Amino acid sequence: MAYEVRGVVARGKGAPVTVETVLVPDPGPGEAVVDVQACGVCHTDLHYREGGINDEFPFLLGHEAAGTVSAVGEGVTDVAVGDFVVLNWRAVCGQCRACRKGQPQYCFATHNAAQKMTLADGTELSPALGIGAFAEKTLVHSGQCTKVDPQTPATAAGLLGCGVMAGVGAAINTGGVQRGESVAVFGCGGVGDAAIAGARLAGATTIVAVDVDDRKLAWARQFGATHTVNSRETDPVEAIRGFTGGFGVDVAIDAVGRPEVFTQAFHARDLAGRVVLVGVPTPEMQLTLPMIELFGRGGALKSSWYGDCLPSRDFPMLADLHRQGRFPLDDFVTETIGLDDVETAFEKMHRGDVLRSVVVL
Numbered sequence: 001m002a003y004e005v006r007g008v009v010a011r012g013k014g015a016p017v018t019v020e021t022v023l024v025p026d027p028g029p030g031e032a033v034v035d036v037q038a039c040g041v042c043h044t045d046l047h048y049r050e051g052g053i054n055d056e057f058p059f060l061l062g063h064e065a066a067g068t069v070s071a072v073g074e075g076v077t078d079v080a081v082g083d084f085v086v087l088n089w090r091a092v093c094g095q096c097r098a099c100r101k102g103q104p105q106y107c108f109a110t111h112n113a114a115q116k117m118t119l120a121d122g123t124e125l126s127p128a129l130g131i132g133a134f135a136e137k138t139l140v141h142s143g144q145c146t147k148v149d150p151q152t153p154a155t156a157a158g159l160l161g162c163g164v165m166a167g168v169g170a171a172i173n174t175g176g177v178q179r180g181e182s183v184a185v186f187g188c189g190g191v192g193d194a195a196i197a198g199a200r201l202a203g204a205t206t207i208v209a210v211d212v213d214d215r216k217l218a219w220a221r222q223f224g225a226t227h228t229v230n231s232r233e234t235d236p237v238e239a240i241r242g243f244t245g246g247f248g249v250d251v252a253i254d255a256v257g258r259p260e261v262f263t264q265a266f267h268a269r270d271l272a273g274r275v276v277l278v279g280v281p282t283p284e285m286q287l288t289l290p291m292i293e294l295f296g297r298g299g300a301l302k303s304s305w306y307g308d309c310l311p312s313r314d315f316p317m318l319a320d321l322h323r324q325g326r327f328p329l330d331d332f333v334t335e336t337i338g339l340d341d342v343e344t345a346f347e348k349m350h351r352g353d354v355l356r357s358v359v360v361l
């Protein structure tokens with residue numbers, strides 16, 4: 001029998017989200033139902049609402065969540081009822097050509113629940129990133145449930161499920177930041193600040209935060225930025241060269257996902273440096289770069305899907321570092337809100353008033 005819960009739905013492009021009755025089926029083979037305790041509001045949810053990801057409306061939004069497993073389907077052995085889990089949106093398959101090459105972080109056939117959650121009238125919902133956790137319960141593939149230390153507060157733990165992991169992973173997994181290196185992070189929202197915190201964790205000694213909002217730059221300092229640049233007022237490429245002996249940084253991370261920002265990141269790195277794109281562009285964006293510079297600067301241009309993370313390796317690690325006081329997971333939570341406040345949270349995100357609003361259920 002299906003569960004009847006409240007969930008946040010985006011019905012059409014740009015339309016304000018509404019709280020609707022959502023039917024969550026009993027878990028089938030390989031699936032799990034999770035009682036959501038907390039779910040962060042990520043910019044990707046807003047991208048969905050604006051039609052920037054795809055047109056498969058209506059969406060059940062929310063994908064940065066932690067909660068407790070409340071039911072499992074046939075054949076599920078990796079998680080059990082009562083487990084405290086963070087939901088991940090890349091449950092690796094173990095069988096595709098990436099997995100078989102020993103590169104599961106690139107898995108090309110990640111798992112989601114096979115059944116659909118629906119509105120009360122039977123309309124099928126597209127869960128954001130295969131999760132849909134702005135809801136009291138959600139249905140996922142059991143591989144999307146990653147156990148972490150149950151002492152971790154759900155509000156903070158949920159953020160490991162997307163923005164924080166994407167940012168930290170962009171720095172340490174994709175960017176491969178090493179002790180003593182210099183890093184610049186463009187865009188200091190939840191993802192960018194996590195990249196800054198990740199760069200600090202990895203031992204970077206120069207960490208430049210770039211944003212167009214001074215409030216964001218003040219937060220970035222708390223997470224470990226050693227220098228800040230407001231790129232509305234100052235040319236960030238010149239400033240970054242100034243902080244690095246005239247050369248540029250070893251790793252430049254674009255956590256905005258716009259062509260002009262990527263171009264700044266491209267020019268702000270040292271010879272043989274790495275550029276990491278973790279911000280998500282929209283389908284119509286185009287990039288033009290001087291090809292001679294692409295060659296002449298060497299190094300690597302990389303994209304970071306989910307921080308190239310392995311949830312089973314990286315979520316428990318970050319939760320443990322948090323418990324030991326070595327990773328400031330709680331500091332990403334600006335406010336806790338209810339399901340009815342998601343639309344207002346989008347406005348606050350848009351104005352730059354928050355790092356993360358977290359829905360608590």
Ligand SMILES: NC(=O)c1ccc[n+]([C@@H]2O[C@H](COP(=O)([O-])OP(=O)(O)OC[C@H]3O[C@@H](n4cnc5c(N)ncnc54)[C@H](O)[C@@H]3O)[C@@H](O)[C@H]2O)c1
Nearest residue numbers: 043044166187188189190191211212216278279280305306
């Ligand atoms: N690759 C992934 O796996 C992944 C995962 C999660 C989120 N994302 C993406 O990362 C991006 C950031 O997400 P977020 O939740 O941190 O968003 P956010 O809205 O909280 O932060 C974006 C920041 O960028 C700043 N900004 C905007 N324009 C800028 C510019 N021209 N130059 C410098 N800074 C600028 C804003 O002031 C803000 O501080 C989004 O595109 C999101 O979709 C990617």
Ligand SMILES: [Zn+2]
Nearest residue numbers: 093096099107
């Ligand atoms: Zn795979």
Ligand SMILES: [Zn+2]
Nearest residue numbers: 042044162163
């Ligand atoms: Zn996200």
